[in-house]
Each structure stands twice: as structure tokens, then as C-alpha cells.
Amino acid sequence: MIQQIEWQVTPSCEGMTLKDFLRSKKVSASLRAAVKRNGGFLSEGRLILPYEKVTAGQRITMPLPEEPPVGVTPQNLPLRIVYESEQVMVLEKPAGMTIHPTMGFSEGTLANAFCGEMKRRGEVRPFRPMNRLDRETSGLVVCAMNTYAAAWLHKQTEKIYYAVVHGVPHPAKGDWNMPIRRCEDSIIKRCCAEDGKPSLTHYRVLYEEADGRCALVECRLETGRTHQIRVHASFFGYPLCGDDLYGAPSGAMQRVALHCGQVAFCEPVTEQAIVVKSPLPEDIRLLLLGFGAKESALIPDFGKALL
Known part of the structure; x- marks a missing residue:
């Protein structure tokens, strides 16, 4: 079955050429060319050309090119x-x-x-x-x-991560701004270095243990470097619990205490703003309980109990 995208032209787009309308919908030049090779764009069932003007209420259909071979073995796994x-x-x-x-x-x-x-x-x-x-x-x-x-x-999906770190970052809200590059002696490990790629992490302490042993930190990325949160947290003195690679193994945590707990984006066709949230997993919850966190602790703006 041929997949297709359909838009209804809004009054704000009245009088645009089809080409400009498609640009406003972020249809790339390469995708426009592929659609053209496969028969072109349609309006109410007829072919519409790039320099034809669109009118409010008009429906524009974009038949999508055939998908390439999957290249991955399908498996019946929990999803x-x-x-x-x-x-x-x-x-x-x-x-x-x-x-x-x-x-x-x-x-x-x-x-x-x-x-x-x-x-x-x-x-x-x-x-x-x-x-x-x-x-x-x-x-x-x-x-x-x-x-x-x-x-x-691409590049418009916002992510929020939750990390449990050793120590309590100071100040309680700020930026970790330090370039990151691959370590010279490793193909996996990254490090902060002046000759690295620009890397910026915004952080905010959500919960801190009274004795300063650990903190739950919200992280938002401006850049997407490999291991960025782990590298920045370690460099600034607050390594993630359970992170053997960057210096903070923890017997209470068998993996890195990092969870992507919220994503936000606009739907491609309707442009509706969508926010999806995921609560902290059981192992991170138990880690915080072990450090002394209370069940009544809350994550600001998260909409439900931290634990």
C-alpha cells in the first residue's frame, strides 16, 4: 500500500505556490524530487505543478516513495x-x-x-x-x-534526561559547557577537551540527599555528543552512579543511572504539540530509596511522584 501525506491548506498559506507551501511544511528538495519521479503531487486527485498557487481549504496529497528494504531481522520481542x-x-x-x-x-x-x-x-x-x-x-x-x-x-525533538549523580551539583541550576572529543587511547570513551566539538548540557537539581551523597538531576541537551551527560557530569565532579567508564562504579546500581524521561515534538502533519513522559524505572527508584529519598518527593513539572 502506498503511504501518503495529506494537508489541507490553511488561510495563512493562501496564494502560496505549491513549492513554497511544501517548503513551509519542511518537505526537502530531495523528497520533492523523489515524489516528482514517482508521479508528482496531487490536489483533489489531479496533478498539481510546483508553481501553481494553492487556495485555502484545498487538499494537497504527497504520495511517499517506496520504502527501502528493512535490512534488520524482524524478531518477536517485547516492545x-x-x-x-x-x-x-x-x-x-x-x-x-x-x-x-x-x-x-x-x-x-x-x-x-x-x-x-x-x-x-x-x-x-x-x-x-x-x-x-x-x-x-x-x-x-x-x-x-x-x-x-x-x-x-530531525533536530526538533526535545529530550529530558534524569540522572542520579554522586555529590550535589553547585549551583543547583546551570550549564555544563565544555567541548567533547574522543579520547586518543579509546574508540569508546569520550573526554572534555578544548579541541573537541562544542557541547552544552543544561542541568537542574531536582532532589538532593541531606548528607550530599547524591542528587537527582534533570538534564537537557543543546548538543548530542556521544556520552555527553556522562562526560560532562564526570568532568565537573559529579559522575553518574553506576558509571564504570567515567569513574563511579556503584554496587547498588548495575548500570548507568540515566533515564530519558520526557520527549517533546510537534506532529509532522497536524503540527500538534506532543509531550510524552516515562516514570523513573524500578532500579533508579530503588537506588534513590537506598540513598534515603522519600516516597513523597516530587519531580517539578513531571506531573507525578518521583518514586
């Missing part, structure tokens, strides 16, 4: 879908699962699970994650369901 529309799916990844197959993890990945779900539905859709989580990081992953949605969501 938690927390939000779904025709254009976007938000999944909740457990800690310990990789996003994509790698040399060490050829199966059992989130990509395998997604493709397995599509096969069960009788659909062919490549796995297009808009954010990537390390294997040990839990939380929300936004997936584009087609090429247009991927272009629309």
Missing part, C-alpha cells in the same frame, strides 16, 4: 509503545538493550523488536530513531514512521 500516530511512534527502551544491531549485539535490539512489530502488522517500515540511547540508558526513543516524518522531526 513497549507509549505513543503512536500515523507519523510517529515513541518506544520505551529498557536498560541493557541496544538501539541498533552491532558486532556484539546482532539480535535482541530495539530495531529487531520494531521490525518484528511491523512484520506482525504486515507493514514494511525501516527503523528510524530520532534519538539514540546508550545500551545501559533506559527511556524514551522517538521513531519516525516515514521519510517525511524523519525530516520533520
